[in-house]
Amino acid sequence: MLFTNVTPSPFDLSFRLLGVPVRITPVFWVVALVLGGSASPDMAVVWVAAVLLSVLVHEFGHALLQRGFGGEPSIVLYAFGGYASAVGVRDGWWRSVLISLAGPAAGFALFGLTWAARQSFGLPDSPQARVFVGSLLWVNLVWSLVNLAPIYPLDGGRVARELCVRFLPATTGVVASLLLSITVALALAVWSWNATGSLWNVALFAALAFENYQTLQQYNLSRGA
DSSP states (O other): SSSSSSOTTEEEEEEEEEEEEEEHHHHHHHHHHHHHHSSHHHHHHHHHHHHHHHHHHHHHHHHHHHHHHEEEEEEEEEEEEEEEEEEEEOOOOHHHHHHHHHHHHHHHHHHHHHHHHHHHHHSSHHHHHHOOOOOOOOHIIHHHHHHHHOOSSSHHHHHHHHHHHSSHHHHHHHHHHHHHHHHHHHHHHHHHHHOOOHHHHHHHHHHHHHHHHHHHHHHHHHHTT
């Protein structure tokens, strides 16, 4: 499974921030560099720094709300961004929805703060600083919007799952959320190819569609359907 918990390794970078354990896997740095596509080492470092800050802010949006609801959160950054998990979060579908939305909300907040700072103080003189600001704006707007797509396990997909299970019979809700995930992921894969020609985007959405298809097959088998 591509989008699941990542086993710890001796090469992970581990630390605590705001009382939350954070673990960064080596493949996070590799994928961030590949996504940057810069031939210039200094610009590559600037891009990776912007991605690191953005993903951390996103995951802390989840983690701090998890803690607010009684949980003990931890964060892992890996190839496909990151995830915040927690034990002890108080039950409630609406809490799960709010926790899922908190990540994109934090990203939009960072976008807004960065945009306001640029409007107030102008662009910095340094090319590296300009790239950093531009990367922060792009990542926190575009990636936050993508995360709201109703594709499991993206944040929007988690919200869709909670709402489907809440307002439909449980079994029907799970199946409906998986079918929605597959349909939207395939549609975005086709759109990405036509609009951007990016093989990375196509591969990402195709992988999400395939993962949800596998989950649907396994779910149907488990209930004898």
